[in-house]
Every structure is written in structure tokens, then in C-alpha cells.
Amino acid sequence: MKIKTFFSKSFPIVLLTVLTLPIILGFLWILISTFSTRAYGLLPVGPDGKFGGLTLNNWQFLSDKAIWYVTLNTFILATGLTIGVVAVSAMAGYSLSRIKFPGRKGILSLSLVLHAFPSATLIIAIYFVLRWISKIPILGNGIPLLGGFGYNTLGGVILVSIALQLPLGIWLMKGFFDSVSWDIERASLIDGSSRFRTFREIMIPQIKPGIAALSIFSFIQGWSSFIIPYSFMTSASKATVGTYLNNLLTESAPVNYGELAAVGLFQLLPVLVFYIFTQKYLLSIFAGGVKGTS
């Protein structure tokens, strides 16, 4: 009996350990590489091929102004993406969950199709759209901080990222709104509230866990995004951490894997810390998402 419970308890742990081993080794390699001139497997080695060669040189990029610039850019991108996605998704999700209007079913299924659409296939089309937006005065490329919403601006990248993130966000928010009782909303309307005020003061507080989850998810998405900023922000000064990382790879000089690992870890750290404190909410994203049937 005791052996059986021991086995049934340890078996999942062993299985999970084996399955996650490649990832864990990957992380370990990154961590070790950042502090060594050269790594032989997981072993840092010196020029003589023996253990040694530990160094902090790989972290020198931190003294470079550029990295802080791209970090700020990435932060703006992630924050803008989060605010945009949450605001639009919450309102769209509420409407789709609560209000009957022509085209409701259509929007729901269309957004689901968009969600399944690989974003890489849209890049060329989006490029033309952004080029067109660029031609609009001020809105195109005359806004401080964001640069604008056209091609080669941070705002443009945010705009595209929001659009691609919306299907997931809308369905998620709809799922959460679906699970809020109608009676609360009716009570609020009868108590004398307007529809919008009911949305803001009564409905939003009920789906706080959903909003938290979507915010975290979007923020992480924005922080680690690569394809979109890489495609639509060509000038290096405007790049994000993701593209900065890529620049290290594409240079004609031999790749310094130690530095590459250090930048990677630098990008990873905020996400890891963030994740540890917010995984409770992230779990509810999947629980809440399941409910999202029309």
C-alpha cells in the first residue's frame, strides 16, 4: 500500500522531470555561458580546455547605452500592447457576451479564424498598410515617444501587435463575462445605472482575474515579441530587446555565444520574476478560456 502511494506520487514528478529536462538544461546552459568565455557543454572551460575561464565580460553590454534604449522601447511596446489589448478586448468581449446585434456570430467566428491564422503570413500585407498610415500627417510618424502609428515606428508595431493579440483577448474576455450572472447587471440597470456605468462599475470588477491574466499574458507577449518589431522597425535605434539579440547573431563577425546568452538572460529575467508572482492569474486564463463557448 505504502509503496503504491509512493510510486503514484513520484511517477508524475519523474515523468515531468524527464520531459522538462531539455528545457532545464537549456536554461542552465544560458546561465553558465553568460559567465564563461567558452563553454564545453555545461562546463566552462579556459583556453587550455580545462575548467576555468570564468568572466564577467559577457555582461559588458550593460554599460552600452543602446541596451537601455531598446529595453525602454520594449517596455513601452509591452505596456502599450497590454493597455490596448485589455481595453479593446474588455469592451468587445462585453458586447459579444451581452448584447445582441447583427453580425455578432460573424465577428465571433471571424476572430477565431484570425486567431488560427499564422501572423507571419500577414507581414507583407501589414507592411503596405503601415506604409499607407505613414503618409497620414502627425498620426503617421509625428507622435512623441511612440513615433506614430506608421511604418518604422514603435506605435505601428504596437498597433499590429494589438491586432494580432485581439482574437485571443476578445474570446477570453467574452468567456469571463459569460460567467457573470445576468441578475447583477439587471439589478444595476434597475438601480438606476446606465449601461456603460454598469460595465465599468459592476461588470469589470467581476472579471478582475480575467483582466489580470490577460494583462500578464499580453505583457509577456509584448516583451518577448520578435517577428513584428523585426519586420516593421528597421532602424536599429528603434529596435527592441528581441531584435537587439538577433543583431548579435547576424553580424558577419563570429558569434559570441557568451554575450548572446547574457542578453538572452537579461531579456528573460523580468519575465521569470513576473511569472513567479503572477502564475496564479495565468492559470485562470486557461480555466476561463475554456468557458468561452458562444
Add this chain to the structure above:
Amino acid sequence: MKIKLDNLTKHFGKVAAVNDLTLDIKDGEFVALLGPSGCGKTTTMLMIAGIYKPTKGQIIFEDNIVNQWAPKDRHIGMVFQSYALYPHMTVYQNLAYPLILKKRPKEEIKIESQKVADLLGIGHLMDRKPGQLSGGQQQRVALGRALIKKPQVLLFDEPLSNLDARLRITMRSMIKKLQKDLGITSIYVTHDQVEAMTMADRIAVMKDGVLQAFTDPEDLHDRPRTLFVAQFVGNPPMNLFDVELKEQDGILSAIFGSGASIQIPNERRPKTSKKIIKMGIRPQDIHSTNGTGLESVISFVEPMGRDNLIVTSMGELDIHFLEDPGIKLNADDKVKLKFDLNTLQFFDKETELSLLWT
């Protein structure tokens, strides 16, 4: 406030949830909408509240057609079955919310909330969240929230069905007393006929979206206009039999399938020329007797405290009646049944309408 529903109809897709409902509710009256689940009573209430828009017909408050009015302009308070308290607000905030929406001064909101809370005996719970309250307390908060804005109409949507039996009786009398004291026109939706009978001035019985009867509780009980009302109202439910009418020498009798017969008094003579009709009699109007009566065999005895509900069979027919527990009756005993003939009800088998009262 007077409320008039005029040919009110609501369709959901092709289904008619409420069909041509016409009701006239007097100022200060307590009206119950009674019916089995899915009969359209809640839909009717939500139309009065302004949540649903009627497909056809009119809702008239005093002299205004309010079909297109927003809920907030109708001066109504509503208590929900689920209480529908705002979970993220304290009891105080819940009570104060309607007044905040009306932009009343802060001091007044404080005083009014405390007054309502004290009236309902929840004054000491002001800082709690709804999740920390018992069902009965939540119900009181919901009631307070409906009352605080001094509505002209109070709507109750099965407010007591989530409470335990004891609490239900206390809350029942409390709501009734509050309504009488405040004199607010009230509409009360319920599927529980006891609730409707004890609380309401008049009861509107609905079935499949159609109004069956709209009258006071006593009339509803003693003079049911349709077969459905006769079956639905009254506890235990009315006995119903198919009988054949036979007239001989001016004396009308009803003959059961088994061949037994009873005489129908002149005051209860059914207005029909048909031979086979439905006869009904309530269990409390049948008694066992030592004299002459219908012979039957007891199937089983259900003690109900004050009375015993006794089920007997007379041939193929089951007859339910109430008897004093002092009279010892056991299963398989033979009893003679005496019907109180002045309580007989008759219904047409096809139209299901009463042959006495319509």
C-alpha cells in the same frame, strides 16, 4: 402606482414566452404571478422592469406608456432570486449604490442607508461583503437595496426560493408587512402556491405564457375557472375523476367508472349538455364515515402532522383525502367516504374550462 398590462406579448425567436397578457394592477396592491417554471412569469416581470422590450402590447404606469423607458426611469425596485448583490461592494455600498446613482448628498446617503439597514435588522453588517453573509441576510440586503430609493413599484422574482423553510416563513410575513406599511404596488413572481396564497391580494395564474386566472386567493381556491388552476392551486392537490352524468326524476347524479354514484346538489349543477365530464373535489372535503358512503380500500397513510393524508382506491380510482390523526386508519382497511357535495367542481374535458364558474 397603477400598472396596466395591455395585450402584452413577448417572443423569443419563434417561441411566445408571454402571450396576450392583460392585467390591471391597482395602486398599492400586492399581486402574485403564479405558475410552473417556464410559464412566462419572470419574462413578464422583466418586461415590467424594462429589461426586456415587449414584442407587442403595452405596459402602462399610471397613464404613461413606458414600453420604451429605460429601467432607471421607471422608479422600480427589484429583488432577485439570486439576490444579485454586487459581490465586490460591502453591504453599505450595496445599499448606497442606488442613491449614489441619483447623486444624492453624502450625508443623506449615510442616514438613509442606516435607516433601511436598521429597518431590516442588518445595521450591524454594514462593512461585510455579500460573500460573508448568510442567505437570509443577503436577502435582506437585496430587499434594502430595492427599498432605499423609495420605488413606486416593487418587483420580487422568487425571492424566497433559495432560503430554508423556516426562514421562508419569517421573510414571507416580513415582506408582507413591509409592503402593507409602505403601500408600494408590488408584483411577486413565484411557483409556490402557498407563498402566493398567503401574501398576495390577487393572484395571476399563468401557464405557457397565457393568463389562466386573475383573482383573489379565496376565489382562486374555491372557484377555479380552469382545470389547470384547480390542479395547481391547493395543497394537497384536488382529486379529479371522469364521471358520467345521469338525470333521473330531476335528480342529477355523477357515476364513477366503478359504477358507484353520488348525487349532485342543485347549486352545483354543471352547465353542460355533455355526458362525460371531469369532477373535482379537494382532499379536505372528503371524510370517512360510519354511515352510507362510497366504499374504498386504503392504499397507504401519509402522516402530515396536523392531518393524515390518506390514499384510498375505489376500483381503478385513487382518492386522496385528509383525516384527523385521531381517527385510526391503516393500510388495507375498508373505509366509507362521504363527499362534501357543496364543494364539487366540474370541468369540460375538451376545453378544460369550469362548468360552474364560467
